[in-house]
Amino acid sequence: MMNMTTPITLLVVVGIVTAGCAACNAQDTVTGAFAEVNGIRMYYEVHGSGSPLVLLHGFASSGEAWKRFAPEFAKNHQVIVPDLRGHGRSTNPSGEFTHKQAANDVFALLESLGIGRFAAMGISAGGCALLHMAISRPDKIEALVLIGTPPYWVEQTRAIMRKYTPESMTANENTRELKRLRQIHRYGDEQIKALMRQFSSFANSYDDVNFTPPQLGTIRARTLIVQGDRDEFIPLSLAVLMRQSIRNSWLWIIPNAGHVAINSHPEEFVRIAADFLGAAPPK
Numbered sequence: 687m688m689n690m691t692t693p694i695t696l697l698v699v700v701g702i703v704t705a706g707c708a709a710c711n712a713q714d715t716v717t718g719a720f721a722e723v724n725g726i727r728m729y730y731e732v733h734g735s736g737s738p739l740v741l742l743h744g745f746a747s748s749g750e751a752w753k754r755f756a757p758e759f760a761k762n763h764q765v766i767v768p769d770l771r772g773h774g775r776s777t778n779p780s781g782e783f784t785h786k787q788a789a790n791d792v793f794a795l796l797e798s799l800g801i802g803r804f805a806a807m808g809i810s811a812g813g814c815a816l817l818h819m820a821i822s823r824p825d826k827i828e829a830l831v832l833i834g835t836p837p838y839w840v841e842q843t844r845a846i847m848r849k850y851t852p853e854s855m856t857a858n859e860n861t862r863e864l865k866r867l868r869q870i871h872r873y874g875d876e877q878i879k880a881l882m883r884q885f886s887s888f889a890n891s892y893d894d895v896n897f898t899p900p901q902l903g904t905i906r907a908r909t910l911i912v913q914g915d916r917d918e919f920i921p922l923s924l925a926v927l928m929r930q931s932i933r934n935s936w937l938w939i940i941p942n943a944g945h946v947a948i949n950s951h952p953e954e955f956v957r958i959a960a961d962f963l964g965a966a967p968p969k
Contacts, residue, residue, distance in 0.1 A: 716756075720775075723794035724787070729775035730768035730795060734760025738804035739963065740792065741767045742812025744834070744946065746881045748774030748870045751809060755948075758956050763805070763963070768795055770812070772880060775872050783884040784894045785811060789818035793826075805907075805963055807831035809946055810919075814895045820905045821897065827907040831959055834913065834945045836920045837897040837928055839888065843919055847889035852879035902931035909935040910962045914943030914950065936962075 717732045731749060733756045741759075743751040749767040756765050770788045772778030792815060796804065805828050808816040813835025820827050836843065864878075871877045888895075909932045913925035922939065929937040938958065943950035 744810035914947030
């Protein structure tokens with residue numbers, strides 16, 4: 687748990703990849719653009735060429751969470767990295783956020799790009815959006831990598847969510863985490879306050895992220911579940927539940943790793959994920 691003067695857990699929410707990755711220094715061609723989808727202006731980047739691979743960031747983060755990894759995956763894929771609604775450079779006039787709506791936004795973006803079947807990776811909230819996508823349209827996703835992704839929120843998660851409010855952000859105005867949020871989100875403190883309100887409201891939401899084992903069992907995509915054994919946000923038991931529920935799945939538990947576990951082993955993640963996307967079971 688965090689105290690409100692030292693918001694360590696905000697790193698859980700932001701999910702920025704900060705660890706070095708020597709294997710991720712490849713040069714690639716990046717195209718950044720905006721698409722008008724579902725009443726928002728959605729920013730996205732495209733790296734490389736090949737079979738489509740969608741990378742979704744965590745809540746209160748942006749596509750920049752993948753900047754150390756996208757060039758490596760772009761060696762073999764057309765990598766599409768959007769900012770979810772209200773995050774980064776993407777707008778959100780409604781001021782509301784659900785993971786189901788985020789899933790619909792991503793589908794709309796991909797349709798506008800002429801992309802049919804694809805593979806995808808998601809961190810935390812991005813993974814929750816992918817669960818909506820994989821359950822609602824199972825024919826569209828070939829492979830999934832879910833990082834720190836819960837099928838539902840338990841009380842320890844909701845307790846963390848309740849701590850994040852615009853007021854808590856103001857109380858921590860000079861923290862490193864707030865400075866980082868200001869670098870990520872391009873529309874100022876009002877955008878950040880909206881994200882904090884939305885995140886706090888998740889504590890009282892019971893229908894958006896609430897995937898039952900039978901629902902998870904409808905997922906056709908082969909799925910790699912990545913979980914840190916020290917994730918303070920999501921109990922390890924939920925990762926085990928997803929492994930048991932998703933038929934064609936593997937579970938990689940990363941030792942001594944927190945919520946965004948790929949930070950702890952970036953080079954190993956690139957290797958295992960690339961093998962997985964190439965249809966080789968992770969070793």
